[in-house]
Amino acid sequence: MSASVARKWIELSWLRKGNKQIPLPEIIFEKLSFASGCCYKPVKRELQIDNRFWDLSRGLIIVDPSFDDRFLLNGIAHEWRHHWQHMMGINVVSKWVSGVDYKKEIIRFFTVNLAEMDALIYSIKKAPDDLSILWYEWIIKSRKETI
Numbered sequence: 001m002s003a004s005v006a007r008k009w010i011e012l013s014w015l016r017k018g019n020k021q022i023p024l025p026e027i028i029f030e031k032l033s034f035a036s037g038c039c040y041k042p043v044k045r046e047l048q049i050d051n052r053f054w055d056l057s058r059g060l061i062i063v064d065p066s067f068d069d070r071f072l073l074n075g076i077a078h079e080w081r082h083h084w085q086h087m088m089g090i091n092v093v094s095k096w097v098s099g100v101d102y103k104k105e106i107i108r109f110f111t112v113n114l115a116e117m118d119a120l121i122y123s124i125k126k127a128p129d130d131l132s133i134l135w136y137e138w139i140i141k142s143r144k145e146t147i
């Protein structure tokens with residue numbers, strides 16, 4: 001990992017430009033069973049993961065560290081955007097369905113949930129990686145097929 005990538009992980013300032021009023025959430029790296037990342041909105045409670053308790057009062061971003069740097073940065077940008085959405089009062093409710101056709105589920109997931117589409121586009125703009133660009137192409141092509 002390069003030093004600039006490591007700094008990006010820690011600081012989040014590359015995402016916060018123009019949004020200095022938004023409090024920085026805690027960001028941690030944990031393997032997740034249900035996604036490659038997730039974002040908890042700021043609430044006055046704690047979240048227990050294994051034997052540790054995480055304060056959620058500033059929000060919490062969790063990113064699964066078992067991916068390459070570009071995917072991780074893209075995931076951090078995606079989850080940061082959900083944090084931003086929470087702070088703007090946008091309700092983010094999205095559910096990934098596993099065990100179905102992966103490509104169809106990607107298309108459904110991002111088109112049914114506008115907050116997810118917004119986070120996808122934002123993450124491609126801030127930290128593009130091949131997989132998120134491929135997802136976006138699938139979505140755009142699927143729209144063409146339905147017109």
Ligand SMILES: [Zn+2]
Binds near residue numbers: 078082116119
């Ligand atoms: Zn998302």
